[in-house]
Amino acid sequence: MTLSPKIAEVTDRIIARSAERRAAYLDRMRRAAEDGPARAHLACGNQAHAYAAMAEDQGRLADGRAPNLGIVTAYNDMLSAHQPFETFPALIKEAARARGATAQVAGGVPAMCDGVTQGQPGMELSLFSRDVIALAAGVALSHNCFDAALYLGVCDKIVPGLIIAAATFSHIPAVFVPAGPMTSGLPNDEKAKVRQQFATGEIGRDKLMEAEMASYHGPGTCTFYGTANSNQMLMEFMGLHLPGASFVNPGTPMRDALTRAATERATEITALGNDYRPAGEVLNEKAFVNGMVGLMATGGSTNLVLHLPAMARAAGIELLPADFADISAVTPLMARVYPNGLADVNHFHAAGGLGYMIGELLDAGLMHEDAVTVAGDGLSRYRQEPKLQDGKVVWTEGAGKSLNEKILRPASDPFQATGGLAELTGNLGQGIMKVSAVAPERHVIEAPAAIFHDQRDVKKAFQANELNRDVVVVVRFQGPKANGMPELHSLTPVLAVLQDRGHKVALVTDGRMSGASGKVPSAIHVAPEALDGGLIGKLQDGDILRVDAVKGTLDVLTDGVADRAPATPDLSANSHGIGRELFEVFRQTAGVAPNGAGVVV
Incomplete structure (x- = not known):
């Protein structure tokens, strides 16, 4: 399908507006990449400090011929979305060793929960936590020991902050590794009704607490379509997740297999191999346009209208509010997920999810198929969905149609003709x-x-x-x-x-x-x-x-x-x-x- 003239126009003006900033950015990226694997330039004393605790991996690290992956993690066990990351580093290290590579936890970043701080003084730190996360990830990667980075983050400011860091360390390939949504609990519309009843004094705090706990009940992302799940959509639309990775529940064999597959892919796209995919090339103008299309087609979070320009600026790209408005005007709203409907993200995923949506938008000419992705082969790879075969992930053709048109509709017959x-x-x-x-x-x-x-x-x-x-x-x-x-x-x-x-x-x-x-x-x-x-x-x-x-x-x-x-x-x-x-x-x-x-x- 021919690319929509409006999508092409918006992309071209972003490219023109960003030309000077982007050129300087890419020049810095290429000069950093020309230095080769960073560890080769560290003094022996520097390297000894970096490898001292790595036991069986010390020899391979000192040799410097195999990829070393840096893990930047937002793990804590106060956030349900980030609690599953506790076990990811061990899984990643095991998968890296199986490929002859190594992995180290480069550092942690803070991750605060807007659900906890909502209406509280701590919320005044929330937006700025994005910049703190970017700074903390920068400190983690400043050791200059890594050939690629795996970013473990899900929620509101965490993913944008990690993207800013990934864009800043542009010569290092970046793969984002999600944890997935919690299983479905109390329906979101019922929870909202209880909140309104509490606001009018019809029920007491005990009933409010009972409803809230029945809704937020286990590990994983909150199941409504807010900023956290909009982030996960965005990472898939921008080609930074593996296809179909966003909405697989934590603690499942598929979730673990996708984490192993992300590790394996990270070892394949470093400068040491033949498929080098630095973060700065993935994070290009087409990727950000694709992300904006996804935001409009899903009716995503307003917070991304703040985060996307900040993320883009870190990659030398300038986005303006008019870009969002013009893309919204030609992008159909294809999803109804709470608060834009009664379904949650688990229902959306089961109905065909992001793979179906990406395929529809590509066929409608509303996305750049030739975007650079960590998976390779352009955005068409993201039509596919992962399946488990003998404990390994294989990708097969995704849903060719929506399995529930009350939740997910084709681009030709959307819920409304324009975006959210x-x-x-x-x-x-x-x-x-x-x-x-x-x-x-x-x-x-x-x-x-x-x-x-x-x-x-x-x-x-x-x-x-x-x-x-x-x-x-x-x-x-x-x-x-x-x-x-x-x-x-x-x-x-x-x-x-x-x-x-x-x-x-x-x-x-x-x-x-x-x-x-x-x-x-x-x-x-x-x-x-x-x-x-x-x-x-x-x-x-x-x-x-x-x-x-x-x-x-x-x-x-x-x-x-x-x-x-x-x-x-x-x-x-x-x-x-x-x-x-x-x-x-x-x-x-x-x-x-x-x-x-x-x-x-």
Whole structure:
């Protein structure tokens, strides 16, 4: 199928816009690659320190002729998604030895859970943890001992941070190794109903806790389609996973076999062999376009609109909000996974999953088939699905049709003709809205504003019955420079209650919502943020706001707002406690949301 003219146009303008930055990046990558295997240039004393604890692998490491794989792991056992990684290094080392190679844990990176910190002060460190992860992975790889790297990470900021590191160490091949989703528990729509009942006082905390524990009940990624599972989709669409690896449950023979296969593939794509695939070549403009298409086709997380530009910049590529909007306009929404439906990712995978979706999008001319991938042979390899034969992974043709069209539909007959995200621009600045889960009749909201500087005050106003009307709730001074741009997902239940009462309700914020943002229309990532001179900082209660996802506009309709003095709230409480003191330099140097709100790129 011929490539869509719009996809080709967006790709070409990204290439042209990025030409100077990308050329310098590739030049650095090639010069690093020309130095050859890094270990050969280490002094004997350097090498002795690196190999001292490696027992049976010492001789092979000192010889320097076999690949040495660096493992960068986000393991901890507080995050259900990362707990399975505890056993991965031993499995990887065993698989590497079987191939005559070696593997070492190069280092660990932190991995925080937005589900734990949601609505808590710790959430103000969440976005910046992406940059910390990139820095920590950089420290791990700085020992310069590795011919390829295996990255063990799943959740919200972890995968983007690891990608930034992989792009920075561009001459080292990178294979991302997922852990998979937990098995299905309490359906997500039932959990959401319980949360709303708790918000209105219909049930007590004991019933809320019972529902939450029945939903988040075992090892693996949370099963709704939020940022963590959007990350896994992205790694497959961008060719950094092995085909079909994303949504296999942990603790299964297939999961272990895929981890072994990822290790084997990593040994094959180093500069020591004949199929060298450095990370910098995989992370090219076509890969990022394919990733954006996947985000729109699946109705993925709004957080990726922050992360993808930051990831791309690390690879010398410049993405703009208009790129997302134009790709969304031609990409069909093919999936309904909670909060955009009742199914979870296990149901999506069983219905045909990413292999079916990639095949459909390729046939529709909406993706670059000739993208470089770690699996080789272009993106068509990712139509295939893994099967176990005698304990080994073999790839066979994937589902030729959807097995449940209530969850996964063909590109020719999608749930809606356009993707799951909309760009909003107007006199309030620019922002985005996740529209895939918002009913069409709520895509345009015009109502008086209610202004807040803290999400806790929104909840207090709700409990005091002060928001029982048509309202656009504005929560400002939530941007990266103000307080680290926390997610405001804990507002979803109360806003949903107001909406269910028949009111016109929207949220406008310079902060973030969860990657699982649901049915309440939310204009988020508004830039410039209030602390950076944005007009959102001059709004007052009662100003009439219009949020229009149909026309893609975000405006205050009240006259004279620009002439007002900006609000000057006391933000001192955001600068200390729960580690926030340590991140002052991040708040001072954070970039703007359209560029990814990054610190290190």
